[in-house]
Amino acid sequence: MRLLKNLLIVLFVLGLIIFPLRISAQVAGETIFLEGEIVAILESGEELVNEELIDYQQLQIKITKGESPEDLVTVHHSEVSLGQKQAQFESYQVGDQVKLAGWSDSEGNWSYSIDGKVKRGGLIALTVLFVFVVVVVGRVWGVFSLLGLLTSFLVIFKLVIPLIIKGLNPVLTAILAAIIIVPISFYISHGFNKKTHVGVISTFISLIVTGFLAKYFVDVVHLTGFASEEAGFLQVQRQGSIDLRGLLLAGIIIGTLGILDDVTIGQSSTVEQLKKANPKLSMMDLFKQGMRVGQDHISSMVNTLVLVYSGSALPLLLLFFDSQRTFIDIVESELIAEEIVRMLVGSIGLVLSAPLATILAAYWFCQESSTKNDDKSVSKSKIAHHH
Secondary structure (H helix, E strand, O other): OHHHHHHHHHHHHHHHHHOOOOOOOOEEOOEEEEEEEEEEEEEEEEEEEOOEEEEEEEEEEEEEEOOOOOOEEEEEEEOEEOOEEOOOOOOOOOOOEEEEEEEEOOOOOEEEEEEEEOOHHHHHHHHHHHHHHHHHHHHHHHHHHHHHHHHHHHHHHHHHHHHHHOOOOHHHHHHHHHHHHHHHHHHHHHOOOHHHHHHHHHHHHHHHHHHHHHHHHHHHOOOOOOOOHHHHHHHHHOOOOOOHHHHHHHHHHHHHHHHHHHHHHHHHHHHHHHHHHOOOOOHHHHHHHHHHHHHHHHHHHHHHHHHHHHHHOHHHHHHHHOOOOOHHHHHHOHHHHHHHHHHHHHHHHHHHHHHHHHHHHHHHHHHHHHHHHHHHHHHHHHHHHHO
């Protein structure tokens, strides 16, 4: 227990050092990002733009975070942003905390725009609630699961993203991330035991299968990785230095990694408990009874995946179905086809992981039981011989 406490302290300190929480001005070329508080509404109403009346506000904002040449700035906020009319105009009140983007022209004159309200307070409150629920329900293992979560965040934000930005192959980066995340998060969350050994091994094998399937079907379906606007912006910003197809594959691998933990550890734990409840069960009996639980697990997880992907893409689906395109056209569009490949490949990896983890666990725990029985037989024979 002392070792685990020390591990908790070390990881927490490393998290504070490696992944500090800080809000400061970030410089991207001539653009700066700030935070401010609205101190006055100078004007509000409607104005004529392109022969159309639109809502607007003239706001006075005091800079509260970040380095700016001005402490008090005036921002013209309207329905028109970057030359396009917005679907919904969000009006602001005095006292609102907002994020700002500022940029200067060739003569050094600064302009500012509002980039939405500060959301930090709500996010912190939600995070605290999440941590509280996990710790209260999971107790010690809940704390360890949070450590595993912290590890995953650190690897993604401090290793995966910087390496991809530097030009490393996204697929190799995702594999490296999996090699780090799987053993560390699994052993922290579930302990160093045979159940976790089985989970780690079966997860790695399932990831390998998923990776090959993803590579094959991304090629067969002719996906380019340019499905989203973000991919296009990234390609322009990084001047083509990032392989977007590789980035798509990396996303599938990392996304699948997030769902395999539940199945592989769950199946391994089920087999372990079955063996403890009835030590006489053979390897095939353990496999069959374990898969009865696994089949229910698979059914619910696959259904969950479909609903999660559909829910996240709901606005996109509504947009497509409202465009009078045929169902086949919608399915074959790059955006939808990419999500289908992502969902189905991940589901295949998930389904295959259940029997894999179950058979490995059945073999492992049967071998362990046989070894213990052999040791007992040897001990009894030695005692009999001694007498």
